[in-house]
Amino acid sequence: MIPDYTVDELICVCISRQVEDGEPLAQGIATPLVMAGYLLAKLTHAPNVVFGSAIGGTICAEGAPLSIARIEDIWLGRAISLTSFPRAVCDLLFRLQPKEFFRPGQIDPYGNFNNIFMGGSYRRPNLRLPGCGGIADVTTYHSRVYFYVPRHSRAVFVKKLDFLSGLGHGHPLPDYPGPHYLVSNLGQFDFKGEGGRMRLVSYHPDVSVEKIKKRTGFPLALSPDLHETPPPTAEEVHLLREEIDPLGIRELETLSGARRRRKLREIIEREQ
Amino acid sequence: MMINKVTTLTEAVELVREGDMLALGGMTLYRRPVAFVRELIRQGTGNLTLLTFTASFASDLLVGAGLVSRVRSCYFGMEAFGLAPMFTRLATAGQVKVIEETEASITFGLRATLAGVGFMPGQGWVETDLLKVRPDVKLVGDPYSDRRYVAFPAIKPDVAVIHARLADPYGNAVLGGNLAVDWELTMGSEQVIITAERVVDKLEERADTVGLRVTAVVEAPAGAKPTSCYPDYPLDSAEILRYVETCNSDGFEDYLEEFLELRIED
Numbered sequence: 001m002i003p004d005y006t007v008d009e010l011i012c013v014c015i016s017r018q019v020e021d022g023e024p025l026a027q028g029i030a031t032p033l034v035m036a037g038y039l040l041a042k043l044t045h046a047p048n049v050v051f052g053s054a055i056g057g058t059i060c061a062e063g064a065p066l067s068i069a070r071i072e073d074i075w076l077g078r079a080i081s082l083t084s085f086p087r088a089v090c091d092l093l094f095r096l097q098p099k100e101f102f103r104p105g106q107i108d109p110y111g112n113f114n115n116i117f118m119g120g121s122y123r124r125p126n127l128r129l130p131g132c133g134g135i136a137d138v139t140t141y142h143s144r145v146y147f148y149v150p151r152h153s154r155a156v157f158v159k160k161l162d163f164l165s166g167l168g169h170g171h172p173l174p175d176y177p178g179p180h181y182l183v184s185n186l187g188q189f190d191f192k193g194e195g196g197r198m199r200l201v202s203y204h205p206d207v208s209v210e211k212i213k214k215r216t217g218f219p220l221a222l223s224p225d226l227h228e229t230p231p232p233t234a235e236e237v238h239l240l241r242e243e244i245d246p247l248g249i250r251e252l253e254t255l256s257g258a259r260r261r262r263k264l265r266e267i268i269e270r271e272q
Numbered sequence: 273m274m275i276n277k278v279t280t281l282t283e284a285v286e287l288v289r290e291g292d293m294l295a296l297g298g299m300t301l302y303r304r305p306v307a308f309v310r311e312l313i314r315q316g317t318g319n320l321t322l323l324t325f326t327a328s329f330a331s332d333l334l335v336g337a338g339l340v341s342r343v344r345s346c347y348f349g350m351e352a353f354g355l356a357p358m359f360t361r362l363a364t365a366g367q368v369k370v371i372e373e374t375e376a377s378i379t380f381g382l383r384a385t386l387a388g389v390g391f392m393p394g395q396g397w398v399e400t401d402l403l404k405v406r407p408d409v410k411l412v413g414d415p416y417s418d419r420r421y422v423a424f425p426a427i428k429p430d431v432a433v434i435h436a437r438l439a440d441p442y443g444n445a446v447l448g449g450n451l452a453v454d455w456e457l458t459m460g461s462e463q464v465i466i467t468a469e470r471v472v473d474k475l476e477e478r479a480d481t482v483g484l485r486v487t488a489v490v491e492a493p494a495g496a497k498p499t500s501c502y503p504d505y506p507l508d509s510a511e512i513l514r515y516v517e518t519c520n521s522d523g524f525e526d527y528l529e530e531f532l533e534l535r536i537e538d
Contacts (some may be wrong), residue, residue, distance in 0.1 A: 003349075019299055019459050029300065029326065029349070030348055030349070030351040030352050032352070046476050055299075055302070055450070056299075056302075056449060056450040056451070057450075057451065057452075058299070058449075068352050068507070069500075069506045069508070069509040070506045070507075070508050071505045071507075072302060072449075072450060072502040072503075073502075073506075076448075076449040076502055077503075078298075079449070080450050082451065083451075084451035084453065084454075085299070085325060085375070085379060085450065085452055085453050085454075085526070086382065086383060086453055086455075086456055089375045089376055089379045090376070090379055090383065092381060094395070099462070100289035116372070116401075117364075123366055124365075124366050125363075125364055126364070127360070127364055128359070128360055128363035128364045128370070129355075130348050130355065130356070131346050131347045131348055131349075131372075131373075131374075132346070132374060132402075133326075133346050133374065133375055134346065134373070134375030134376060134377075134396075135528075136374050136376055136395065136397050136398070136400045136402050137374050137375055137376035137377075137395070137396030139392065139396075139399070139400055140395050140396055140399070141395050162402050163401050164401045165398070165400055165401065165402060166400070167399055169402065171399045173398070174398075179481065183401075190340065193280055194475030201358055203373075230442060232370050233466055252517060260354075261517070264352065264353070264513065265494050265513065268509045268513055269510075271509065271512065
C-alpha cells in the first residue's frame with residue numbers, strides 16, 4: 001500500500017536515495033529538507049555516513065531530530081570533532097569533498113546557478129539574495145555537487161542567469177565534473193544531456209510532464225528512460241514524521257507567504 | 273605580559289571609530305555580540321565596513337540603524353526565519369554596498385593576515401561573475417605548474433568583537449564549541465574586544481582564543497541574546513521571529529527604540 005505523504009516528504013526521500021553508505025555529507029545553512037533526507041538515509045540504507053555541518057563546522061556521526069532554537073545541540077553536542085570554519089573551508093573541503101545539495105536562487109539549463117540577486121541589475125537588483133556562502137569556492141573542482149529546488153518555477157529555472165555564482169557544465173575546468181542531480185517538488189533531473197544539459201528523469205506521482213515543462217523557463221530535455229518517481233515507503237514516512245522531524249521543520253522550505261509564516265510560528269511555539 | 277584589560281561596555285565601544293572595518297564574532301544566529309551592537313548603535317558610530325563570516329540579526333540591526341556603508345559577508349540572512357529584512361531592503365535599493373565575499377575569500381583572507389602575506393591562493397571563483405564585481409581580486413599563476421588560482425587578498429579588520437561564554441581579565445576566552453572564525457579574528461584584527469557572559473579571575477577550562485592580542489574585556493551577561501550562547505542558552509526563536517515580522521510590517525524604528533532601551537541586567 002502506498003502511504004499518504006506530502007511533497008516535502010517526497011523530496012526528503014529522493015535526497016535520501018541519492019546518499020551512498022559511508023560517504024561524507026555536507027549540510028548548508030537553513031536546509032532542513034536536506035538534513036531530513038540525510039538523517040533518513042542514515043536510519044535506512046546508509047548507517048555509516050558522516051555529517052559535516054555549517055553550524056559550528058563540526059563533524060558528526062550521529063543525528064538528532066531537527067530543531068530551530070536548539071540546532072547547535074545536534075551539531076555541537078554530538079560532534080566527533082569540532083573544527084573551526086577556516087579549518088573546515090581551507091583544510092577539509094577539498095580533501096573530503098562531501099556530497100552537498102545546494103539550493104539555487106536561479107539555475108540555467110546546464111546547472112550554472114545564482115544566489116546573489118534576481119532581476120534588475122547588480123547595482124539595483126529587484127531582489128538581493130543572502131549570498132552564495134561557499135558555492136563559488138567549491139564548484140570549480142567538487143566531485144559531488146547536487147541540487148534541490150523546493151518550489152519549481154520559471155523564476156528559478158531560467159534561460160539566462162542574472163549572475164553566475166555557482167558553476168555548472170560547460171567550463172574549461174578539467175577537474176570539475178559539474179553537477180550530477182536535481183530534485184524539485186515536481187521531478188528528478190540529471191545533467192547527462194548534450195553538453196551537460198539538464199534532463200527530466202522522473203516526474204513525481206500526479207505531476208504531468210506538461211506541467212513540468214510549463215514551470216521550466218527553458219525547453220526541457222527528457223531522459224530516454226523517463227519514468228514516475230517511486231513514492232516513499234510507509235517506513236520512510238514514519239521515520240520522517242516520528243523520528244527525524246516531528247515538528248515538520250522540513251515543510252518550511254516548500255511553503256511561502258502567509259502559510260509559511262503560520263507554520264514557522266507554530267513550530268516555534270511547539271518547541272518552547 | 274598579562275595585563276588586566278577589563279573595562280566597561282561604553283569604553284570598549286569607544287574604541288570603534290567612524291569608517292572602521294568592524295568584525296563581529298560568532299556565526300549567523302549563534303554567539304553574536306548583541307550587547308556590544310546595542311551600545312554601538314547608542315553611540316552612533318557610522319560609515320562602518322561590516323565584516324562577518326555569516327551575517328544575521330546583529331548585523332541587520334546595524335544596517336537598519338544606518339551605521340553600515342559596506343557589507344563583507346558570504347551569507348546575510350535569518351536562516352529558517354527568511355531573508356534579513358533591513359539588509360535585503362537596503363541592498364535591493366542600492367543603499368548599502370555589498371563587497372561580495374565567500375567562505376574562502378574571508379577565511380583565506382584572514383589567514384593571509386595571520387601569515388603576514390598579501391594573499392592566499394584558492395581554487396574558487398574562476399569563471400564566475402564574482403571576479404567581475406570584485407575587480408580588486410586577481411588571479412595568480414602557480415610557479416610550479418601552468419595552473420592559475422584566485423589570490424584572495426588579506427583581510428585585516430580594525431576592530432573585532434567576540435562574545436564568549438567565559439573570559440579572564442587578560443582576554444583568554446572560552447567559546448563553547450561553535451568556534452566560527454574567531455581565532456582568526458583575534459589574531460588578525462588591529463584591536464580585539466571580548467565581551468563575555470562572565471569574567472573570572474582564572475579560567476577552569478582551556479581557552480579557545482588567547483588574550484595576547486586582546487584590547488578590552490567586558491562582562492556582558494546575556495550579551496548574545498536573542499542569539500544563542502551554547503550551551504548556556506539557546507536561540508530565542510520567538511524574539512527573532514518578532515524582529516522579522518516587525519520589520520516586515522515597517523516597524524524597524526519601533527523595534528530599534530525598544531531594543532536600545534534594554535540594559536544588560538534585563
